[in-house]
Amino acid sequence: MAFSYERTVHFPDTDAAGVVFFANYLAICHEAYEEALAAAGIDARTFFSDRDGVVLPISRSEADYLRPLFVGDKLRISLHPARLTEHSFALSYELVKRGPADKLAARVRTEHVCIRADTRERTALPPALASWIDATQST
Amino acid sequence: MAFSYERTVHFPDTDAAGVVFFANYLAICHEAYEEALAAAGIDARTFFSDRDGVVLPISRSEADYLRPLFVGDKLRISLHPARLTEHSFALSYELVKRGPADKLAARVRTEHVCIRADTRERTALPPALASWIDATQST
Amino acid sequence: MAFSYERTVHFPDTDAAGVVFFANYLAICHEAYEEALAAAGIDARTFFSDRDGVVLPISRSEADYLRPLFVGDKLRISLHPARLTEHSFALSYELVKRGPADKLAARVRTEHVCIRADTRERTALPPALASWIDATQST
């Protein structure tokens, strides 16, 4: 089952074109990822900085921008994880602009790879993360 | 009565020192300001872009940074407006890190001046904004 | 011939993992795009805000992140435009980390579509932009 995160568009998200800057769609998706981990009992602060020498950099991102987003817009970001390999996984996001009729505003996808911080070699996903992915993608 | 806004610290707020970047404390306060306006029935999108040729730039900011903020920290930002002149007002913010014992993490203050977009001359605050300030500061 | 832009990584580009936040690779590429337009005599301020009712939103982005970037790293971003249709074009970027041996740090690609601001209908690219794309991609 997808995890869902709600968020209002604020001024710092926007640029001089009057709408959310394209790169900030990705930043907003990352917030949803952090909230999904927190909801799964994975502590964001240690997860992103101190996991026994394991880091999980993003190796690829893709985004389709379908609608502009304005200050005050109410967003719902849904997030679906999927295992790619023993060392990697993907997150698929949909950003919906809420309203009388919800409207899909963007589709984003990120790929994440698990490596050892010292050698930069690929290594198995941390168990808590693997459990979350497996539990979430099968539903 | 102060308006209050709750917010979790996310990864894009931080920098390589592992904590929220000092300028982002101000961005987070601006979010609280937008939410306070929305709660007062003032539409953020038009307020910040299209008010009959009136703009409300920030003329001054001050911040005292008392504690570092980490990814996952739960914040409460309280906001108190005060009239300065017919054309200007100030907002005083307190950022509290929530926990078993709440801890004050920063004090921020911004000054805002109302000017005509075309001539850059000072002009009276928009009535809806003036009402919000007067109603809020007297309580 | 590709346009090339040089840039140092700064603290506000990074996050608590100690490296440039993945979304900020895209922001850095956008800077290169702005500099390429400026070098072609296209004024960035009017280009991105006031072109006779024409806007050029990004409809898609893709990025492959190959290496982490640290504060102080010296980057060279090269940029190559290509026409897609009468109404759209793509920009291909390479981010290189400069050093004794330059190292490719990321590949980014954005697609841009030209629309009328009022009706959101597709319309022909502005002539100055079309000339820049045609002149640059043929070399």
Next chain:
Amino acid sequence: MAFSYERTVHFPDTDAAGVVFFANYLAICHEAYEEALAAAGIDARTFFSDRDGVVLPISRSEADYLRPLFVGDKLRISLHPARLTEHSFALSYELVKRGPADKLAARVRTEHVCIRADTRERTALPPALASWIDATQST
């Protein structure tokens, strides 16, 4: 003698009001600080993350915003350090918008305090930093 840093305003610096977001003036000043350290032979990457357990958080910021800044504006940021105590120093910045006649756009001031990362107790400034401050402020 003041250190001086040149920078063009880019799209990611701006917000939906069409100008540089007020918090980003501070981020731009921090870039100048990093460049000043680099020019003094102080490595930014280690300086901001790994100095024998010493960190230098910003304890206070003040900014006076005098003029709006637009995409494409050419800035010169000058920076002047001053010792406050054995454990702290201040940086005074002027942001100038370059043109036929340069115009002062903002004045910014930050205070920095040196503490031990483990105990958060105040400690003496690192020698290389102290030397830079003393050499620069006396001229």
